[in-house]
Amino acid sequence: MSLFFCRVDLTDLIPLRYEVEIKEILDGDTLVVKKGSYTWKVRLSKIDAPELGQAFLSGGDAGKKSTECLRRTLKKHHLILEIEHFDMYRRILGDMGELTLDLVESGCAPLYPYSRFKSRKEKGVFLRALKKARHLRKGLWAHGGFRRPNLWRKTSKRSAVRR
Numbered sequence: 108m109s110l111f112f113c114r115v116d117l118t119d120l121i122p123l124r125y126e127v128e129i130k131e132i133l134d135g136d137t138l139v140v141k142k143g144s145y146t147w148k149v150r151l152s153k154i155d156a157p158e159l160g161q162a163f164l165s166g167g168d169a170g171k172k173s174t175e176c177l178r179r180t181l182k183k184h185h186l187i188l189e190i191e192h193f194d195m196y197r198r199i200l201g202d203m204g205e206l207t208l209d210l211v212e213s214g215c216a217p218l219y220p221y222s223r224f225k226s227r228k229e230k231g232v233f234l235r236a237l238k239k240a241r242h243l244r245k246g247l248w249a250h251g252g253f254r255r256p257n258l259w260r261k262t263s264k265r266s267a268v269r270r
Contacts, residue, residue: 123190135173152200155219155256165251176215212236214246
C-alpha cells in the first residue's frame with residue numbers, strides 16, 4: 108500500500124476575497140495592493156503581459172503600453188481581490204472581478220500559456236476573447252506582434268548574463 112500526500116491550499120477550497128486599494132502598478136500584470144496595514148504583491152492570474160522594456164516587433168515599448176492599458180482598465184472595476192492561489196515565487200495570484208477577462212478582451216494582455224481555469228467553459232471564454240481582440244487588432248495587437256513574454260524573459264536573462 109502506498110500513501111499519497113497532496114498539498115491543499117485553503118484557497119483551493121474557498122476563494123478568499125478582500126476589498127483592497129491599489130498602491131502601485133508594477134507592470135501590465137502585477138500590482139501592489141493594500142488591505143489595512145498589509146501590503147501584498149499580486150500577480151493577475153491567467154494573463155502574461157509584456158514586460159517593461161519588451162519591444163513590439165515593429166518597435167516601441169509593449170510593456171509600457173500594457174501597463175497604461177491596465178491603469179485605464181482598473182478605473183472601471185470595484186477593487187475586490189479574489190485570491191486564487193500562490194505561484195512558485197509565493198506571490199498572490201488573483202483577479203479583481205473580471206479584470207483579467209477585460210484585459211484580454213481589450214487586447215491589453217495575452218493569456219499565460221500555463222493558466223489554470225476553473226472549467227472548460229471559462230477557458231473557452233478567455234480563448235474566444237483573445238482571438239477576437241487579435242482579429243480586431245485591439246490594444247497591443249494594433250501595434251504589431253511581440254514575442255511571448257515568457258520566451259522574452261528567458262532570452263533577455265541570458266543576454267544580460269553574457270554582458
